[in-house]
Amino acid sequence: MCTTCGCGDTELVPVELHEKILAGNDRAARHNREHFLESGVLALNLMGSPGAGKTAVLEATAKAAASKGWKLGAVSADLATDNDARRLQKAGIPSKAITTGQACHLDAELVHRSLHDFPWQQTDVFFIENVGNLVCPAIYDLGQAANVVVLSVTEGEDKPLKYPVMFNAADLVLLTKCDLVPHLDVELAKVHDALARVMPRPRVIEVSARSGQGMDAWVAWLEELRDGIGLGAAAHAHSHAHEHSHDHAHGAEHHAHVHSHAHAHDGGHAHDGADHHGHSHAGGGKHDHEH
């Protein structure tokens, strides 16, 4: 009712919300993240173009990480088939397909549902292979500890510049199929340069699922990540997870800081990372390129 004269007219009110449209997904992602942390599971969101080599990297990881004694597990998004899950299973990684049908990305709710009939709690490192797509998956936080983007050397040196949202969300880029470099007209320096224009702290490991190149550095990265969030053998007693607001589209970006500050947290500095000159998100990889 109109309050000035009581005439019965309605009022037009502007309701200020300033609320993220993905707030619902972020809530579900937070929930997943709590599950993972409580169960001591390192969850990774693996993204990249169709055919970039995501599944192949995971197959190779099973071999490269064998000496660590980790229990691996994976869920693999597939539009129509369960081929990837079957490949992973064969490579020794217990896996399950998430059939996404039309959806071009995973969201936190889909991941949560997939956990119900999969023994993910028993894994040490749990991979979520996203839909092959360099656009949509980047904006959906799934509850992962870190985003890993698989970029193959066959995709063109300017891919990062064309898909800045994806690379901006990446904590690590695995530059894969490096065994093909001698046969291609590709300059890896150009790829690194492009990445430095879309990622403020580019972390890149050059790998090949075929030859095994760089796989040790990738496994070392995973190990350091586990240690950093208190899951590894050399776990630090404290985690800084509570200091980070998760109300952010790219939860993973912030999560990356959870580990990186595990040993450098001395002076009450802001967690924008700027003070850490060239500090690495998880360190270890000798193929890293800091620009």
Place this chain on the structure above:
Amino acid sequence: MHEYSLVEALVTRVEAEARKRGALAVHRLSVRVGELSGVDPELFQTAYETFRAGTLCADVPLTLTRVAASWSCPRCKTPIARGAILRCPACDAPGKLDDGSDALTLDRIEMEVP
């Protein structure tokens, strides 16, 4: 094309707010789209126009405001030029994305209340 699922989340949110306030009608929605939000404003608008049929938003115009992405130094605030290496040109600290650059935000719902 995730714009449809985003529009669905938007309309659901608007309907919930309208119900909460006992709104008789909704008159306008205002949404801000950061350049690095991963959302194509045109696709979003099209998706909205398709999806809103049969919902409370059926005749409700959507105003989209684009926010250009920009980076600056978190330490000394020096802006980083578009397309440049994301390090501060003055002090070499890694750059930080400015607010709104990657956000997709429902800013305002104008509604008619009794």
